[in-house]
Amino acid sequence: xxxxxxxxxxxxxxxxxxxxxxxxxxxxxxxxxxxxxxxxxxxxxxxxxxxxxxxxxxxxxxxxxxxxxxxxxxxxxxxxxxxxxxxxxxxxxxxxxxxxxxxxxxxxxxxxxxxxxxxxxxxxxxxxxxxxxxxxxxxxxxxxxxxxxxxxxxxxxxxxxxxxx
Numbered sequence: 001x002x003x004x005x006x007x008x009x010x011x012x013x014x015x016x017x018x019x020x021x022x023x024x025x026x027x028x029x030x031x032x033x034x035x036x037x038x039x040x041x042x043x044x045x046x047x048x049x050x051x052x053x054x055x056x057x058x059x060x061x062x063x064x065x066x067x068x069x070x071x072x073x074x075x076x077x078x079x080x081x082x083x084x085x086x087x088x089x090x091x092x093x094x095x096x097x098x099x100x101x102x103x104x105x106x107x108x109x110x111x112x113x114x115x116x117x118x119x120x121x122x123x124x125x126x127x128x129x130x131x132x133x134x135x136x137x138x139x140x141x142x143x144x145x146x147x148x149x150x151x152x153x154x155x156x157x158x159x160x161x162x163x164x165x
Contacts, residue, residue: 041157042109042113042157043102043103045153045154045156045157046099046100046102046109046112046113046154046157047099047100048153049099049116049150049153049154050095050096050097050099050100051096052146052150053092053093053095053096053099054092054093054096055092056088056092057088057089057090057091057092057093057094057095057096058089058092058093059088060084060085060087060088060089060092061085061089061093064081064084064085064089065081067084067088068084068088070137070139071137071139071140072137095116095119098112098116099112099116109157110158110159113154113155113157113158114154114155114158116154117150117151117152117154117155118151120147120148120150120151120154121147121148121151123143123147124144124147124148124151127140127141127143127144127147128144131144
């Protein structure tokens with residue numbers, strides 16, 4: 001039988017929890033105060049955003065000369081490439097790591113989600129301000145939506161009522 005063995009679903013238990021695995025047993029608890037299904041949903045959302053940050057970071061490390069080409073920026077000097085690798089490479093990898101940290105430090109999850117959501121919202125806001133001055137090409141518009149959706153996804157994982165005053 002799959003799962004922890006102890007506490008397997010009995011007929012009285014909710015079907016929502018019991019259908020989780022083929023063996024009709026819930027998986028072992030992942031820790032933390034949240035029900036495991038909600039926590040897994042939250043961690044999936046945070047992991048998707050982390051994967052996007054990781055892709056950004058690795059791309060900046062791999063091709064710093066061309067990384068910002070879609071934004072009409074060329075990194076023709078070592079100083080420019082160093083800046084791209086620091087701001088987009090190092091920061092992207094660091095954000096990916098911090099977004100998966102709640103797998104090991106679940107008590108930090110809400111603070112991490114809120115902080116990274118605000119960072120993404122700030123980036124999206126900066127694109128709106130820039131677009132009000134002069135309309136950009138397609139890449140900044142696309143990344144506005146990526147950043148806004150990322151912020152929304154991370155805010156959606158916060159417990160309801162946690163943002164009320």
